[in-house]
Each structure stands twice: as C-alpha cells, then as structure tokens.
Amino acid sequence: xxxxxxxPPQQLPVTHVLAPEGVKLPIYMxxxxxxxxxxxxxxxxxxxxMEKFGNAASRNHSFGWxxxxxxxxxxxxxxxxxxxxxxxxxxxxxxxxSDNLAIKGVAEMYREKGNHIITAVTxxxxxxxTCKRLEKYGYRVTYMPVQKDGLIDLDxxxxxxxxxxxxxxIMAANNEIGVLQPVAEIxxxxxxxxxxxxxxxxxxxxxxxxxVNKLNIDVMSISGHKMYGPKGVGALYVRRKNPRVQVSAxxxxxxxxxxxxxxxxxxxxxxxxxxxxxxxxEEMATESVRLAGLRERLRDRIMGKLxxxxxxxxxxxxxxGNLNISFAYVEGESLLMGINDVAVSSGSxxxxxxxxxxxxxxxxxxGDDLAHSSIRFGxxxxxxxxxxxxxxDRVIETVERLRELSPLYEMAKEGINLKDVKWAGE
Amino acid sequence: xSYSDKVIDHYNNPRNVGSxxxxxxxxxxxxxxxxxxxxxxxxxxxxxxxxNVIEEAKFKTFGCGSAIASSSLATEWVKGKxxxxxxxxxxxxxxxxxxxxxxxxxxxxxAEDAIRSAIADWKKKQETTKPVAVEAK
Numbered sequence: 001x002x003x004x005x006x007x008p009p010q011q012l013p014v015t016h017v018l019a020p021e022g023v024k025l026p027i028y029m030x031x032x033x034x035x036x037x038x039x040x041x042x043x044x045x046x047x048x049x050m051e052k053f054g055n056a057a058s059r060n061h062s063f064g065w066x067x068x069x070x071x072x073x074x075x076x077x078x079x080x081x082x083x084x085x086x087x088x089x090x091x092x093x094x095x096x097x098s099d100n101l102a103i104k105g106v107a108e109m110y111r112e113k114g115n116h117i118i119t120a121v122t123x124x125x126x127x128x129x130t131c132k133r134l135e136k137y138g139y140r141v142t143y144m145p146v147q148k149d150g151l152i153d154l155d156x157x158x159x160x161x162x163x164x165x166x167x168x169x170i171m172a173a174n175n176e177i178g179v180l181q182p183v184a185e186i187x188x189x190x191x192x193x194x195x196x197x198x199x200x201x202x203x204x205x206x207x208x209x210x211x212v213n214k215l216n217i218d219v220m221s222i223s224g225h226k227m228y229g230p231k232g233v234g235a236l237y238v239r240r241k242n243p244r245v246q247v248s249a250x251x252x253x254x255x256x257x258x259x260x261x262x263x264x265x266x267x268x269x270x271x272x273x274x275x276x277x278x279x280x281x282e283e284m285a286t287e288s289v290r291l292a293g294l295r296e297r298l299r300d301r302i303m304g305k306l307x308x309x310x311x312x313x314x315x316x317x318x319x320x321g322n323l324n325i326s327f328a329y330v331e332g333e334s335l336l337m338g339i340n341d342v343a344v345s346s347g348s349x350x351x352x353x354x355x356x357x358x359x360x361x362x363x364x365x366x367g368d369d370l371a372h373s374s375i376r377f378g379x380x381x382x383x384x385x386x387x388x389x390x391x392x393d394r395v396i397e398t399v400e401r402l403r404e405l406s407p408l409y410e411m412a413k414e415g416i417n418l419k420d421v422k423w424a425g426e
Numbered sequence: 427x428s429y430s431d432k433v434i435d436h437y438n439n440p441r442n443v444g445s446x447x448x449x450x451x452x453x454x455x456x457x458x459x460x461x462x463x464x465x466x467x468x469x470x471x472x473x474x475x476x477x478n479v480i481e482e483a484k485f486k487t488f489g490c491g492s493a494i495a496s497s498s499l500a501t502e503w504v505k506g507k508x509x510x511x512x513x514x515x516x517x518x519x520x521x522x523x524x525x526x527x528x529x530x531x532x533x534x535x536x537a538e539d540a541i542r543s544a545i546a547d548w549k550k551k552q553e554t555t556k557p558v559a560v561e562a563k
Contacts, residue, residue, distance in 0.1 A: 331465070331488055331489050333490040334437070334489065337434075337490070337491040338437075348490070368464075404443070405440060405487060406488045407487065408466055409488075410486060423459065423462075424459065
C-alpha cells in the first residue's frame with residue numbers, strides 16, 4: 001500500500017504564484033455555500049454563551065428573561081427585514097429544517113383540501129427530497145421544468161395548478177446559478193387560486209429586498225449562515241393574516257415557537273441571525289451595488305481573455321454576487337485543482353458524490369459536457385476588487401493551460417464538431 | 427476530495443503532452459471516453475516497425491486531475507516498452523502508483539483503454555499497410 005500523504009486541495013502549498021499586494025491567500029469566493037460570520041455578529045453573540053446563557057423558555061427568573069429578550073430582539077429584526085410581524089417568525093435549525101417544516105407542515109395541515117404540490121426541478125435538495133418523501137405518502141408532486149435562463153414559465157405554473165393543489169414551493173434565488181424567480185407573480189397566481197406559496201429564500205434574504213407582503217409570500221425559509229450569521233440557525237416565516245396559514249409541527253415536544261417547532265431555542269444563534277438581518281437591512285442597498293460591480297468586473301475580465309465561455313442562467317434576474325460560467329473543453333474539477341488558492345465550486349460530476357453533473361445546469365438545457373465545465377463564483381461582503389482580479393487571472397491562466405492539454409479543444413480548433421464524433425464511452 | 431502527491435505532480439507537470447500525426451503509419455491513436463461523461467483521453471504512440479518498441483508517446487486529456495495524471499503516467503510507462511509489454515499494463519497498477527481513491531478508479535480504467543486502443547489502431551495500420559508495402563517492392 002502506498003503511504004502518500006493526502007492533503008485537501010485547499011491546503012496544497014501554493015508555490016508558483018505570488019499574491020499581489022493586499023490579497024491574502026487562499027481567497028474565499030464560495031459565498032453561496034456559506035459565508036464567514038461578520039465580526040459585528042460575533043460580537044453580538046458572544047455574551048449569550050456565558051453571561052446570558054439562560055433558557056429563553058424559563059419564565060421565572062432573570063436568566064430566562066434576558067435570553068428571551070435577546071430572542072425577541074432578533075425576531076423583531078428579522079420581521080423588519082422581511083416586512084412581517086414578529087409572531088410570524090419561527091426559529092429553526094436552518095433552512096433545510098425550515099423547508100421541511102414548511103412543506104411537510106402545509107401538506108399535513110391541508111391534507112383534506114388536496115394532495116397536490118408544485119415545485120421546480122432546480123430547487124434545492126431540501127425541497128426536492130422533501131417533496132419526494134411526500135410522494136411516498138400519497139401526495140402528488142409536479143416538478144416544473146425551467147426555461148433556458150433558469151426561470152419558470154408562469155403559464156406552465158398556471159397549467160400545473162388544479163383543484164387539488166395545496167402548495168406551490170419555488171425558491172426565490174437559486175443556490176447554483178443565482179437566478180431570481182418571479183416570486184411576486186408566482187405569489188399572485190397562488191393567492192388568486194387559494195394555494196399556499198412557500199419560497200426557499202435562503203440565498204435571497206439579506207442580499208436583495210424581500211418583502212413578504214409585496215411578494216405575496218405565505219411561507220418562507222431563511223438561513224443564518226448565508227448572510228454572515230452563524231450556522232445551525234434559520235427561521236420560517238408563516239403568514240398569520242390574509243390569508244392565515246398554518247403548518248403542522250414536524251418536531252414534537254415542549255411546544256416552543258407557538259407549537260410549531262419544539263426544542264430549546266438556540267439563543268446565541270438566533271441573536272446572531274437577528275444581528276445579521278439588521279446589518280443586511282442597513283447595508284443591502286450599497287452592498288448589492290458593490291457586489292454586482294465586482295461580479296461584472298470578474299465576468300468582463302474573464303470573458304475579455306477567453307473564448308467559448310458560457311454564462312449559465314439569466315444575467316438580468318440574478319443575485320448580485322453570483323456568476324456561474326462554463327469553460328468549454330475544460331473539466332471543472334481539474335480547473336479547481338489549478339486554482340487551488342481560490343475557493344469556488346464546480347458543477348462537475350467529479351466534485352459531487354453522485355457522479356452526475358449539476359442537475360440545475362442540466363435543467364437549463366446545458367449539455368452534460370458544459371455542466372462538467374462549470375464553475376460557480378459566489379462573491380460576498382468581504383471580497384475585494386483586488387481579489388476579483390487575482391481570481392480572474394488565475395482562472396484565465398489555468399483554463400488556457402488546460403485547454404492546451406485538452407483533446408476536445410484541439411479537435412474543435414481543427415474544425416471537428418464534437419457533437420458529430422462517435423464517442424467510445426457513450 | 428484529496429489528491430496524492432503523485433497526482434498533483436502529474437497535474438502540475440504533465441509528461442509527454444502533445445499530438446502526433448494520426449495519419450502516419452507508425453503512429454497509433456487511442457481516443458476514449460466522452461465529453462458528456464467528463465473524461466476524454468487521447469493517447470498516441472509511435473512504434474518502431476522493426477523492434478515493435480514504443481519510441482514516443484503523447485497524450486491530451488479532458489478530465490479531472492486524476493484522469494490527467496493517469497494518462498500522463500500511461501505515456502511514461504509505455505515509452506520504451508514493446509507493444510506486447512505495453513498491453514500488460516493494468517489499470518490497477520495505475521491506481522496503486524497514483525494512490526487513486528475508489529471514486530477515481532474509472533480514470534485508470536480509461537487510461538488502460540487508451541493504451542489498448544492506441545495499440546489496436548497501430549496494429550490495424552500494420553495489417554492494412556503491409557500488402558501495400560509488398561506491392562511497392
């Protein structure tokens with residue numbers, strides 16, 4: 001057996017490139033996976049581990065009251081950010097739990113009204129796999145396709161709805177391609193038909209304005225760690241008026257969170273989520289402009305140097321910090337390996353556990369070959385213009401090197417149409 | 427996902443990258459894999475007709491780091507071997523040498539296929555060109 005020492009790629013020694021001044025390596029540009037905590041959030045959280053450690057459900061002493069105060073401040077901050085009332089915010093362990101609670105909770109509560117749920121093929125697995133499970137329990141699920149730009153077709157949605165439809169669950173912003181669905185219009189269609197509308201807004205809240213009333217949202221999942229808050233905390237917005245929506249609990253116990261989510265509250269996490277929302281509220285307007293500028297800078301620099309580079313998903317309806325590009329003739333994982341001092345993601349099968357390329361990109365009609373060649377850049381609050389330039393240059397240099405190594409690039413340059421080749425592996 | 431030092435070395439310094447004239451009689455070309463699967467390897471050998479020794483090998487690969495390393499290693503290994511010796515190279519030898527994890531074994535399989543396919547192409551050329559050579563005399 002070989003005894004080679006294996007190290008994760010991000011820890012590989014970087015010997016061949018020197019970082020320009022002001023750029024600290026490695027660079028984190030994978031902010032759709034998670035975000036670093038904002039130091040102001042950390043500062044707010046810290047007292048809640050030791051001095052203010054009480055159980056927010058303790059009614060009879062100051063330890064409990066102080067913890068509860070922290071929780072209620074957080075609830076107010078979240079409610080303010082999304083335009084809801086405080087009673088409509090339920091704390092959870094994160095967006096996956098929020099999605100589960102929303103979908104399973106609505107499905108159970110409205111079982112007598114109907115058994116049909118509509119979602120889209122590009123949803124996060126937390127939504128798709130929850131819907132799949134419900135199919136086993138007799139629910140009928142429509143998985144809507146998306147158009148080439150990643151957006152659903154509202155006419156498809158209208159056609160998919162029938163008198164048994166109880167829930168439509170469509171995400172606000174996609175985690176891979178950053179595409180923004182027409183949430184307000186979806187909400188309006190649902191409202192007209194008396195169907196509950198849930199949106200997984202994990203990537204959207206804190207990044208773009210999300211107002212549950214303006215957007216006709218009935219139930220909405222929120223995550224802490226995607227907006228510079230802590231991991232392990234999230235929230236679910238559940239509308240109480242016009243119309244009143246109810247969800248059955250999926251976790252039973254002490255009846256916390258108005259009976260919808262039992263379990264002692266994660267007070268430090270909740271406080272952090274609240275602070276993250278307050279910061280987002282204050283800074284979103286300027287931050288989103290800055291991030292969109294950095295994103296354009298990255299795109300222009302890469303596309304100015306490389307040909308046959310394809311953007312996945314709509315550029316018009318997109319999160320400011322997202323860029324998802326396919327570099328034809330270059331496999332994604334090998335590209336990641338070449339830019340090992342930069343943390344980004346790929347839709348290549350080689351980087352996933354399933355050996356299948358990104359189902360989101362496939363849903364857009366991107367061929368498997370280009371899905372294997374995709375890279376997701378997630379620019380966030382702490383990225384700088386100098387980092388963007390460095391990342392772009394590393395990508396350009398690595399793509400050029402790998403194309404020299406690529407038989408597909410060579411064939412394409414010889415004028416061979418790769419689609420016409422009879423591949424042995426097919 | 428983690429890579430062994432040898433995979434990283436082949437990735438950073440791939441051996442024998444390039445192409446040879448695939449129409450040449452003493453060159454055998456193997457093209458295996460498919461873009462849809464995320465791996466395509468082209469491996470070429472130039473064989474001495476008198477000794478059957480592979481004197482030159484070149485590759486180009488579209489694929490992950492392990493696929494690049496597997497094909498780079500394959501060119502190193504076939505060079506200097508006779509075609510019959512080269513046919514004894516097994517994918518598991520590549521797995522061992524590069525410490526490939528189970529999910530990357532298919533890369534080594536593809537490299538073995540590429541060697542076999544290149545040799546088969548060369549052999550086919552020898553069969554079809556021999557009669558021509560006789561006539562020329």
